[in-house]
Amino acid sequence: MAIAGVVVGGTSVGGGYGGVSRTVIGVLIISILQGGMIHLHVPDFWQQVATGTLIVVAVSLDYAQRRAREKVRRAANVEEKAA
Numbered sequence: 001m002a003i004a005g006v007v008v009g010g011t012s013v014g015g016g017y018g019g020v021s022r023t024v025i026g027v028l029i030i031s032i033l034q035g036g037m038i039h040l041h042v043p044d045f046w047q048q049v050a051t052g053t054l055i056v057v058a059v060s061l062d063y064a065q066r067r068a069r070e071k072v073r074r075a076a077n078v079e080e081k082a083a
Contacts (some may be wrong), residue, residue, distance in 0.1 A: 005024075005027035011026075
């Protein structure tokens with residue numbers, strides 16, 4: 001649960017920076033999700049599936065952002081070398 005909160009909070013899985021406030025927000029998101037599912041009597045299996053899906057989405061977004069940043073850096077390096 002702790003690592004899931006960090007990942008959902010936006011800390012990069014591949015290294016980089018994060019923050020305590022972002023981690024707290026990630027933990028709150030997971031806690032609210034799980035609390036709501038408990039309140040709705042969702043079976044444990046589906047609670048785990050939902051939490052896992054949330055983690056996969058967070059990691060996928062991190063990966064997409066990292067690729068976009070790298071693409072911008074490469075384009076800037078090409079323009080710099082051309083000038």
